[in-house]
Structures are given as C-alpha cells and as structure tokens.
Amino acid sequence: MTRLVELTISEALNKLDAGEITSVELTQAHLDQINTLDHTIKAFITVTPELALEQARQADELRAQGIKKPLLGIPLAIKDVLSTKGVETTCASKILKGYVPLFDATCVARLYEAGMVMLGKLNMDEFAMGSSTENSAFFNTLNPWDLERVPGGSSGGSGAAVAALMCMGALGTDTGGSIRLPGSFCGITALKPSYGRVSRYGLIAYGSSLDCAGPMTRTVEDAARLLQVMAGHDPLDSTSMPDPVPDYLAALTGDIRGLKIGIPKEYFVEGMQPEVESAVRVAIDKLQELGAQIVEISLPHTEYSLPVYYLVATSEASANLARFDGIRYGSPVQGEDMWDTYRKTRGQGFGDEVKRRIMLGTYALSAGYYDAFYGKATQVRALIKRDFEQAFQTVDLIVAPTSPSVAFKLGENVADPLQMYLADVLTIAVNLGGVCGISVPCGFGMGNMPIGLQLIGPALGEDVLLRAAHAYQTATEWHKSLPPLVQV
Amino acid sequence: MSEWTPIIGLEVHAEMLTRSKMFSACPVVDSVEAAPNTAVDPLSLGMPGTLPVINQLAMEYGLMVGLALNCEIPPFNQFARKSYFYPDLPKGYQISQYQYPLAVNGYIDITLENGDIKRIGITRAHMEEDTGKLTHVGHGASLVDYNRAGVPLLEIVSEPDIRSSAEAEAYARKLRAILQYLGVNHGDMSKGILRFEANVSVMHKDDKGFRTRTEIKNLNSIRSMVRAIDYEIARQIKLYESGDTVKPATLGWDEQNGKILIQRYKERADEYRYFPEPDLPIVEMQPEYVESVRQKLPELPDAKKARFMDVLGLSEYDARQLVAEQAIAHFYEDVLAAGADAKSAANWILVSLFSLFNKEGVDRETVNDTPISAANLAELVKLVDSGTINKGTGEKVLSMMWQTGDSPQAIVEREGLAQVSDEAVIGAEVDKVLAANAGLVDRFLAGEQKLFGALVGKVMGAFKGRANAQVVNKILQDKINERKS
Numbered sequence A: 001m002t003r004l005v006e007l008t009i010s011e012a013l014n015k016l017d018a019g020e021i022t023s024v025e026l027t028q029a030h031l032d033q034i035n036t037l038d039h040t041i042k043a044f045i046t047v048t049p050e051l052a053l054e055q056a057r058q059a060d061e062l063r064a065q066g067i068k069k070p071l072l073g074i075p076l077a078i079k080d081v082l083s084t085k086g087v088e089t090t091c092a093s094k095i096l097k098g099y100v101p102l103f104d105a106t107c108v109a110r111l112y113e114a115g116m117v118m119l120g121k122l123n124m125d126e127f128a129m130g131s132s133t134e135n136s137a138f139f140n141t142l143n144p145w146d147l148e149r150v151p152g153g154s155s156g157g158s159g160a161a162v163a164a165l166m167c168m169g170a171l172g173t174d175t176g177g178s179i180r181l182p183g184s185f186c187g188i189t190a191l192k193p194s195y196g197r198v199s200r201y202g203l204i205a206y207g208s209s210l211d212c213a214g215p216m217t218r219t220v221e222d223a224a225r226l227l228q229v230m231a232g233h234d235p236l237d238s239t240s241m242p243d244p245v246p247d248y249l250a251a252l253t254g255d256i257r258g259l260k261i262g263i264p265k266e267y268f269v270e271g272m273q274p275e276v277e278s279a280v281r282v283a284i285d286k287l288q289e290l291g292a293q294i295v296e297i298s299l300p301h302t303e304y305s306l307p308v309y310y311l312v313a314t315s316e317a318s319a320n321l322a323r324f325d326g327i328r329y330g331s332p333v334q335g336e337d338m339w340d341t342y343r344k345t346r347g348q349g350f351g352d353e354v355k356r357r358i359m360l361g362t363y364a365l366s367a368g369y370y371d372a373f374y375g376k377a378t379q380v381r382a383l384i385k386r387d388f389e390q391a392f393q394t395v396d397l398i399v400a401p402t403s404p405s406v407a408f409k410l411g412e413n414v415a416d417p418l419q420m421y422l423a424d425v426l427t428i429a430v431n432l433g434g435v436c437g438i439s440v441p442c443g444f445g446m447g448n449m450p451i452g453l454q455l456i457g458p459a460l461g462e463d464v465l466l467r468a469a470h471a472y473q474t475a476t477e478w479h480k481s482l483p484p485l486v487q488v
Numbered sequence B: 001m002s003e004w005t006p007i008i009g010l011e012v013h014a015e016m017l018t019r020s021k022m023f024s025a026c027p028v029v030d031s032v033e034a035a036p037n038t039a040v041d042p043l044s045l046g047m048p049g050t051l052p053v054i055n056q057l058a059m060e061y062g063l064m065v066g067l068a069l070n071c072e073i074p075p076f077n078q079f080a081r082k083s084y085f086y087p088d089l090p091k092g093y094q095i096s097q098y099q100y101p102l103a104v105n106g107y108i109d110i111t112l113e114n115g116d117i118k119r120i121g122i123t124r125a126h127m128e129e130d131t132g133k134l135t136h137v138g139h140g141a142s143l144v145d146y147n148r149a150g151v152p153l154l155e156i157v158s159e160p161d162i163r164s165s166a167e168a169e170a171y172a173r174k175l176r177a178i179l180q181y182l183g184v185n186h187g188d189m190s191k192g193i194l195r196f197e198a199n200v201s202v203m204h205k206d207d208k209g210f211r212t213r214t215e216i217k218n219l220n221s222i223r224s225m226v227r228a229i230d231y232e233i234a235r236q237i238k239l240y241e242s243g244d245t246v247k248p249a250t251l252g253w254d255e256q257n258g259k260i261l262i263q264r265y266k267e268r269a270d271e272y273r274y275f276p277e278p279d280l281p282i283v284e285m286q287p288e289y290v291e292s293v294r295q296k297l298p299e300l301p302d303a304k305k306a307r308f309m310d311v312l313g314l315s316e317y318d319a320r321q322l323v324a325e326q327a328i329a330h331f332y333e334d335v336l337a338a339g340a341d342a343k344s345a346a347n348w349i350l351v352s353l354f355s356l357f358n359k360e361g362v363d364r365e366t367v368n369d370t371p372i373s374a375a376n377l378a379e380l381v382k383l384v385d386s387g388t389i390n391k392g393t394g395e396k397v398l399s400m401m402w403q404t405g406d407s408p409q410a411i412v413e414r415e416g417l418a419q420v421s422d423e424a425v426i427g428a429e430v431d432k433v434l435a436a437n438a439g440l441v442d443r444f445l446a447g448e449q450k451l452f453g454a455l456v457g458k459v460m461g462a463f464k465g466r467a468n469a470q471v472v473n474k475i476l477q478d479k480i481n482e483r484k485s
Helices: A009-017 A023-041 A049-064 A106-113 A156-163 A180-186 A220-230 A274-289 A302-323 A338-349 A352-364 A371-394 A417-424 A428-433 A462-475 B056-068 B165-182 B222-241 B287-296 B301-310 B316-323 B326-337 B342-360 B364-369 B374-385 B391-404 B408-415 B423-436 B438-445 B451-462 B469-484
Strands: A044-047 A075-079 A117-122 A169-173 A189-192 A213-217 A260-264 A293-297 A397-401 A436-444 A450-457 B004-015 B079-083 B093-097 B103-111 B117-129 B133-138 B141-145 B152-158 B194-204 B214-219 B249-254 B259-265
Touching (some): A106 A220, A156 A169, A220 A436, A274 A397, A274 A462, A302 A352, A302 A417, B004 B165, B056 B103, B056 B152, B093 B117, B214 B222, B342 B364, B342 B391, B391 B408
Antiparallel strands (some): A169 A213, A189 A213, A397 A450, B103 B117, B194 B214
8 A cells, every 4th residue: 555645645635535545644654754854854944743734634524524625634734935824934044933823824714715735944045045044044954865965945844844745735935946946856846827817815925026936745636636626816905806706726737739839049148958858858859749839939038037037126126125124023033222122133134145145235226336237137127028018929838948957955055045046057947038938857867866857938828837747747657756765 | 676686386295084004004194192002904014925005096186286286297207215214204215206296287277465376386296105203302312113114195396486485385285275175184284194395596687507405394384384495595694795605405483482493415316216106107197097096187377266255255365264274165165055145244254253262362273163153153244234133233143143143033033132213213212312412412503513423423322332323323414404403
C-alpha cells in the first residue's frame, strides 16, 4: 500500500470520501514526516501540530455528517509571508518576530473554508526577496534532492516541504519567479496565477503590482484544486479581478490537440545548462506529439525584464517596508530617542538583501531620479506587457525553461547578488506582464537535479495553462519521481 | 501706502464627514471625545498585508466640494504614496493624490470690505487620508492615537492671490460656509476637523518675482489665522527692512502669547518620493456621474444670496450677512416658512437677534440651540407687523423669549402687552395729557416744535409704551390743531 504522505490530494480525497482513511491519520502522517525530516530540511518556521490535529478531527466529524468541502481534511502548509490569524507570521524576518496577525489572508481563509488542515508556516527569503531562501533571517532550507543545494526561492520552504512529502501542497508567493523557481528546483508543480486572480489581502507586500499567491503541489490536478478555492474577486483587494472563476478541474480534459504553443527565442539564453535546454526541447516535442502546434515567437523586450523588475519591485518595496518600525507590532530595538529607535529597529531587524532593495527603491524614487528610473521602468514594463499581448494574439500558450540552471549549491551565489538575480531571468517577465505561468518537472540535469518546464498563459488563462500542463503530466512520469531522501 | 504687498496662499485640510474611513470600514469618531485607539482596525494601524479600498462616499463628497469651488474635474484621478517616517503615519506613507488630483482650476469669489468682489483661484483639491495624532507627555515620551488615522481628508490649495489678512479671513469664511452648506464638514477648527495653513511672503514694489515664503501651521481659529498672518507679514517686512532675509521655514502660531514660533527651517525641498499607489486602481470620473452629482448639489451661499436679493428683495448687505453662516441662513428660511415677512424677518435677525447674541455671547452657528425658535421669532415678527404690539414692545418680548423660551403670543397675553390702537381710548388719554400740560401746549403753539415729542411721550407713558405710536401721533396732532383753530 502507498504511504499516506505519497498520496496526491486527489487520491487522498477519494480515500477520505470512501472512508478508507481519516484526516487525523493523514495529518498525523505528515506531522510524522515533518518530525523525521524537517530537522534536516528546515522547511518550516512554525509547525502547528495541535491546531492541525484539531482541524483534522473537525474535518473527520464534518465528513461523517455528510458535509462536502473541496479540500476537507487535506493537510497543507503556508508560506510565512501570508497572514494566518493566531499563528505567528514573520516573513522570515527578525523585525516581525513575535507578530501574530489578527486576520487570515483571504486566500488562507478560503482554504480554511474549503476544509484545509494547516500544518504550519514555511521558510522563505526574508520578505520574499531572494532566489534561494538563503536570505531567511532564521536558517537555510535545504533541497530534498541534494542537501548541499538550495531549494530555490523565495518560496523555498514551500518547494522543499512539498518535495519532501511534509505537506500535500503549499502556498507560495511569486513576485519575480518565487513560486516557479523553487518549483523547478524541487521537482514539483508550481503555479503563479495571473495578477489579480487571487486576492493579495493578507499577503505581506513586497512588490505590490507584482505579488501573487499560488499553489505548489505534486500534480497539476492538485494545483487546479487549490486554485479553484483561492481564486476570485475579493472586495478587500481593489486589484483583484472581478471575472468569474472557471471550473479548473473540468478544464483538465487531457486534450491539447490544435493548441498553439509559442517558443520565445529570447528564452533560450546564453549560459543555459545544456541538460536544461535538451530536457525542455524534449518536453516541447512531447507537447507536439500530444497534438499541440509549436511555433517560434519573439518577446522582444525580454532583455529589459531584469532591470525593470529591480526598479519596480524595489521602489514598491521601499514604501511597503516603511511600516516596519517596531512601534505597533514586531520586534523593536529601543534607542535613545524616537529616530534612534527607528534606526536601531530597522538597522538590526532587516537583513542585508532587504536593506539593499530598500535602498535601491528609495534611490529610484528620489526627486531628480524618478523619471530616469521608476518612470522609465514603468514605460518599459508597458512594452513587456505588450509583448505578451501581441504574442497571445497568435498563440495560446508560451513554453520555455523555468530557470537556465538546476538548483545551485548553498553559498554559491551569496557573494554576488547580480548572479543570484539571474536565476529569475526567465520568470520575471511573466510578473511584469501580469500573465500566468506554471512550472512542471520535465527531467533531471546536473547532479540528478530536477529541471522545470515553464508554460505561460495569457491573463486569466489559467484554464488553458492547466489543461496543457496536465496533459503533459498525464503523458510523462517526471512528476512522480521522489527525492531519494523520502523514498522508503 | 506701504512699499510692501503681502502674498498669501491658503492650504486647507477638511475632513470629509463619512461614517467610515477613507480606505476601510473602520468607523470615524470624534477624535477629541473618543478614547484613544478605540476606532482602529488592521488597516488604520498599518498592519502588514492590509490593503486600501476607496470610500466611494468620500470621493463623492470631494467631488461635491470640487464642483462647488468651480473646479474642473479631470476625467480621472489617481492615488499616490507620499513617504515619510513619523509615528503618526502607521504605514510610513500617506495615501494621497499627486500628479492627478480630483479637482483643478477653481475659484472662490469673496466680498472685500469696500463691497468689491475679488476672485481667489483654487489650484487644486485632492483626496487623502488623515494621520494619527501625537501627544507629547514630557520626559521625552509621546503617545500616539490612531483614531484619526485614515479619516478621509480633502486638501484644498489656493493660488497665492490673497493680499491681506482680511482677504484671507473672507476666503476662509466663505470656504468654510461652502463646506457646511454641502454637509461634508461642520467647520470645527478647534477639533481640527477643518485646518488652515497659510503660506506668506511679502513683495516689494520694485520686485519682479516672489520672495521666500513661510508656512504657518497650528491655526485653531479664523481669528488666530488673521493674527498670525498679520504678525508674519510684519515680521518679514521688519527683517527685510533691517537688511536681513527671510528663511524658508515652517512656523507655528502660539495663540496664548500671540506670536510666531519657528518650528523648523527647511534647508531643502521635502523629499516625499511620490509614486502611484499600486494597491488602488485609477479612479475614472464619468461625465454622467459628475453631472449627476452637480445636479444634486444643494443651494450654495452665492446662489442663496442672489435669491434673497432677487426674489425676497433684500439688500446685498443683508443677504450677504444672512448667508454667511449656514445655520443663520437656514434659521432665516425657517422663519420665513413660518409665515414672517422677508424684510422684517431679516431685520429682526440681523439687528435685534444678533445684538442679543452679542450681549449673551452666543455663537451664531448655535442659533438653533437657543430658547428662541424660528417659529417663535416668526410669530414675533407677525405680531409687530400686524400692529398687535409695537416695535419697542417687540424688543422687550424678544428678551423675555430669550429668558423663558415662551412663545411671544403667550408673553404678550400674560404681560398684557398688546398694543392699544382704539382711537377713543387714546383720544381720552390725549385729552387728559393736554389738560394737564397746558403750559407745554402753549409753548408748542408758540413755535417750540420739539415739544410735540414730549407730549407724545407723556401719552405713551400713560399706556406704558403699548399705545400705537401712529395713532397717538395722529390724534395728538388733530387735537392740538383743534385748539389752534
């Protein structure tokens, strides 16, 4: 018999509904997995076993009463950037140590409403700024496929926890690739929805015009189940889309015949690891074999994505992070006077990368520099967005690698922020364009590390995106591979 | 004439009196009365993860003000973040408007002391959120109250068109009245619901451009504003004339000691790092919507004044006095609604009631809270106009109404104050007076015209002032004429 932790969400729901297992058993199995592995992997900042078991008991009770909910009794974990009522939420920053939110993020509340069991809060780069989770103020998270390598970031805890079977799915957030990159590095399925498809209320902001919460799971079908619950308009988020939410599970027809998929020539960049390129080319062949029509396209402003991102995101961050002063919540450091308290609290509370980005953004918004930096970046961003709009007039989806490389080693890029920033070069334009993207496993590269295939869909095109990714998974086995560490 | 001309612009912050705050459902409370930090929610405390949602009613109030100030309403407006660190600003930035304000290019017409009309330009009006309030409690400690944080605020910026403290006062009173007429702000400056800041510089007759200006804050009343502006004009002129210069500064007005305090010198331009608020969409102002709000605007002071003049036949001066305070204008209209004659009612309010208010120290804005109701005043006006009591008795009745709150009819009946107009009764009394004062009559007949008044006084005295003066005059004249012939 399959171990409980190996079940996908769809499989577990079947067994729960059939009465073969209980949510308490399922939840306990995951808590056991956390107990066994997390002292090594370090994916969790906070584990909430009592809360989880209580929620599992309630889920079992509701199910016994015949009550149906889409995720009833399914144990999930949440990136520590999403507010959870009554459960410490730190953004992996010292400055928020001890902060317990008074409310749930809307996407978390919707998962609770759907019956989720919450296992705990997951590690990340501090304030979601980073690509390796090495910027966590607390500890590094290790990649379950190779403990010497990073899980990617910023949702590295989410990627590692799902890959190591410590939760059935996790929420991540993606501002420039922070869901898809760890998805790729950890060999799981990772969906960044279109901007505005999922409410940002309760998501502690980094780059407000880019931030997006999304599911990280082991299959596309599971991702569709989570998105179904999370998506939709929220009156508390004025940037959330009012458009109706399609039936994502129904969209998983397995049929992609006639689908037109574009390969952007700009996405096969110099310096890409050859194993990555060849695995992605093979995956594209597979899509063609499944009936998709593959065409070459151009997204001409791709090369500007990185500089535009580092101006827009840091500018927004410089204002978003101004509220952390230790006065109303979080961890203050008492100084001699008010200004000294500000300086000490923020000086000691923020890590280097956060400070670097606050300074970049502050500079970019300063009088005399605004037009050259933030203003110009906004203009070029419009061009990047137009690239996607034009491309999606001729193709249904775009296909590319998620990252030019497989997971790198811990410490390898720490000394060189620019090199680290390059890890996101293939994911960032998607955020700038407000479109949706998914990373699914498509092979193994250097060091037997997973490689991610990125599919990109138009704004609010998650149904088509999921359909293609699901068809690919139905025809391949890559997503079923487990890290050696978790194999029995 | 002085060689110096003051150049003044006013910046006004007006809270919009909505039930909830600018960007959340948190209730708005009286920030002076309410216990600190009782009207707060995660958003107004700047909790992480919270997002603003625009209060539609606050936007509509702002639009009403923009329209009332004769502004152009651009097709869209946009919120922006204004960044600075201070504990009263829970997010570290204020959501305001910068590049694309709600309203631009308006004006207010004010009436100068000589009766001339002067137009003061309005540069812009934009929506923003109020900050919290800091209280310094000594020992280097301060307390912060976030009840006010997030209250909708409209900032109204005038052109530097104002040339004296008197003009500033007229502008301030007019603007305040407009806000009150619109029902969006009750104009209480002591509570900071309405706040004025004055930008002041002076210009020498030989100057080609503006000189350095200073900004005066902490003006808790219009009277303070006038005093502070006069003080600052004099200070600047004195500095220049002694060969010194004026440095750009933020000043505070110390009302108790009647002087300016320099709060801080501005070494360089403030750096607020404005950028468009990514959490909020651009606000489009559809022309049909703007028009529908324009149609709903209540009658504003200028229109009301014109109507009082054209329809009711009041003088410009009387009409202006009546509309200056919304409460008085409404009271006047209530008196008319209760059947009083327009000109008589205007007279009674502007002369008799106001002098009573001055004597008793009553604020005109509280006209509806005094013992003299509009209905009772209307009754008094009618009693005098119909001749039931005379004008002098009316004044006495008014002060009795103030003391008792009773209706004038009840007072007249109780006190037996009804006017005597019966010619037979008055004639009999005139006969007595003429008989008793034969000497006076003879002197009058001999040419001492002014003694007629003394005779009238004696007749009136016999009636304790209640006799109809016209009748007394006529009968006395007739009876003396009889003697002559």
